[in-house]
Amino acid sequence: MLLYLHIPFCHRVCPYCSFYKHTPGDTSIGAFVAALLDEARGRIAALEEKPRTLYLGGGTPSMLSPTHLRTLFGGLGELLDLQSLDEVTLEANPATFDVAKARLFRELGVSRVSLGIQSFTPHVLETLGREHDPAQAAEAVKILREAGMPAVNIDLMFSIPGLSHDDWRQTLETAIALEPDHISAYNLTYEEDTAFFEGLKRGTMDADEDRDATQFFLADDLLRAAGFEHYETSNYAQPGFRSTHNRGYWRGEDYLGLGPSAVSTLGGERLKNIADTAGYVLMISSLGNAVVESESLDAEQRRLERIALMLRTEEGVPLSLVDRAIVPRLLEEGLAEMHGDSLVLTREGSPLVDPIAAELA
Numbered sequence: 001m002l003l004y005l006h007i008p009f010c011h012r013v014c015p016y017c018s019f020y021k022h023t024p025g026d027t028s029i030g031a032f033v034a035a036l037l038d039e040a041r042g043r044i045a046a047l048e049e050k051p052r053t054l055y056l057g058g059g060t061p062s063m064l065s066p067t068h069l070r071t072l073f074g075g076l077g078e079l080l081d082l083q084s085l086d087e088v089t090l091e092a093n094p095a096t097f098d099v100a101k102a103r104l105f106r107e108l109g110v111s112r113v114s115l116g117i118q119s120f121t122p123h124v125l126e127t128l129g130r131e132h133d134p135a136q137a138a139e140a141v142k143i144l145r146e147a148g149m150p151a152v153n154i155d156l157m158f159s160i161p162g163l164s165h166d167d168w169r170q171t172l173e174t175a176i177a178l179e180p181d182h183i184s185a186y187n188l189t190y191e192e193d194t195a196f197f198e199g200l201k202r203g204t205m206d207a208d209e210d211r212d213a214t215q216f217f218l219a220d221d222l223l224r225a226a227g228f229e230h231y232e233t234s235n236y237a238q239p240g241f242r243s244t245h246n247r248g249y250w251r252g253e254d255y256l257g258l259g260p261s262a263v264s265t266l267g268g269e270r271l272k273n274i275a276d277t278a279g280y281v282l283m284i285s286s287l288g289n290a291v292v293e294s295e296s297l298d299a300e301q302r303r304l305e306r307i308a309l310m311l312r313t314e315e316g317v318p319l320s321l322v323d324r325a326i327v328p329r330l331l332e333e334g335l336a337e338m339h340g341d342s343l344v345l346t347r348e349g350s351p352l353v354d355p356i357a358a359e360l361a
Contacts, residue, residue, distance in 0.1 A: 002248045003044075003051035003080075005036065006259030007061040008277055011096070014129045015199075016157075018191030020261035020275045021059045027277055033068050035284040037075035039258050042288050044079050047256065047266075051080065053087045053245040060116075062092035066104055073108040082109035087244040089114055094132040094140035102147035112151040112243070113144055114184070120174040121167045124160055134174070141178045151241055153182035158215040160188050161205045168215050169222070176226045181241035185219040186234045187212050187351070216351040233312040233353050250309045252302070260290070268297050308357045316344030322360040330356065 009029065010021045044051070054076070064072070073082070082088060089112040090105055097105070105113065119125050120134040132140075144152050154175050158168050175183055190197045190207065199205035220230060228236035232250060235243065249255065257264045261275035272293040274280050283290040297305075303321055310317040319327070319341050327343060330336040335349030335356065343360075345353060 001047065001049040001051045002245055002253055002255035003054045004245075004255060004257045004262060005040075005054070005056045005061075006257065006262040006273075007056060007058040007064065008260050009058065009063055010060045011063060011093075012129060012131050015195035016128060016188065016191070018194050019057075019059065022277065028281075029064065029068055030071075031281050032277060033064075033072050033075075035281040036072065036259055038284050039289065040076060040079055043256060043258065049254070051256065052085060053089075053248060054080070054082070054085055055087075055089045055245045057091045059091075060093045060096060061090050062096040062101075062105075062113075066101060069104060069108060077109070085109075085111075087112055089243070089245055091116060092140070094137045097140070097143070099143050099146055102143050102149065106147050106149055110149070112153065113149050114153040114155060115140055115144075115180075116155045117175070118155060118157045119160070119163070119167075120171040121163070124163050124167060124171075127160060127162055128157070138174070138178060141180060151181045153184060153243070154178070154180045155184045155186065156219075157186050157188055158219065159208065159212045163215075165214065165218065168218060172219055172222045176222065182235070182237045182243065183223060183228060184235050185216075185223070187216065213351050217347075220347060220350075230350075231314045233350050247313075250313050252306055252309065265297070268302070270295050270297055304361050307360055308354075311343070311345060311357045311360070312353055314344065315339075316342040317360070318342050326359045 006020070008021045009024050009027070011023065013021060013023065076082060088110050090110045091114045093116055115137070117132070117137040117140075118128050118130060120137060122134060125133065141152060141154070156171060156175060188196075190200045190205070196205055200207065223236045224230060228238060229242070230236050231242055232246070235246070237243070254266050255264060256266065257273070260273055260277045260280040262273045264271045271291045273290040274283060274292045280290045307317050307321055316339060319338075322343060327336070330343070330349065331338070334346055335352065336343050336345050338344075345356065349356060
């Protein structure tokens with residue numbers, strides 16, 4: 001069982017991000033934190049199995065003030081033994097914390113910070129609408145180390161319009177030199193309801209499959225050479241530092257999502273909270289929950305989701321779940337291999353995971 005908390009606040013809304021988020025505006029963050037804890041009390045108490053991981057995502061959880069962080073973690077600590085969890089991850093923006101705040105993260109029980117750096121190239125950061133610069137990003141890693149954070153992940157993004165091969169190499173080399181425990185390297189995707197998607201439709205931005213593959217392989221080469229294990233399509237870890245929470249998602253574990261827009265999958269039922277912070281606070285105060293959508297997942301839906309997620313991992317997907325008629329061609333073309341009873345994508349197949357998953361379904 002996994003626990004996710006969605007913190008929707010950002011100082012600036014990035015043009016590529018499709019997650020529910022907004023600037024604080026007139027929102028009472030104190031009222032939001034109180035509602036989040038109220039929801040947690042009701043829904044965690046109803047669980048048959050207690051969570052083994054906690055992940056705070058967003059949005060930008062690290063922009064919460066020390067007072068709000070203490071209130072939130074103090075309330076969660078009354079419901080869960082945070083020190084006994086397998087992993088407590090906090091997403092962070094490099095521009096939102098200093099040494100004192102990083103030490104607070106650790107004091108509160110955070111064991112892993114995921115830094116949304118995306119790039120170490122100034123013009124690419126400008127394209128992405130990020131509020132930090134390369135120096136701040138590098139300093140953020142050093143601050144977390146000084147604070148004694150056990151695990152640090154750096155999020156990077158490639159195949160961004162204007163990102164040259166040399167830009168991407170420089171970003172990767174800079175990230176590696178900072179010696180993080182984990183690096184996530186994501187291929188930019190154009191999501192609906194984002195400024196980037198509108199730019200793609202207008203022709204001011206572009207998608208390029210050859211660029212996707214070239215930059216994927218460059219990351220794979222450099223990260224493997226630096227000792228990182230490639231254990232999921234977009235994720236690389238030093239030995240012993242794989243993300244426990246995310247591996248739970250990929251393996252199909254149940255998860256409880258709290259906060260506006262958060263999704264839960266519990267015992268074959270999928271629930272989604274209202275994607276509106278003010279509406280969320282109101283629903284929690286009046287109803288005790290903020291669920292606005294629910295569906296029961298049938299066996300076929302679960303099979304398709306397992307293919308899409310498990311195929312991304314180094315363990316692969318059991319052959320019993322897939323359309324076996326496609327498998328011989330994938331093996332012949334060198335896009336996949338058989339590891340026991342599981343189909344595992346090769347290095348050449350990894351960047352094609354989404355279309356291959358669609359074929360196997």
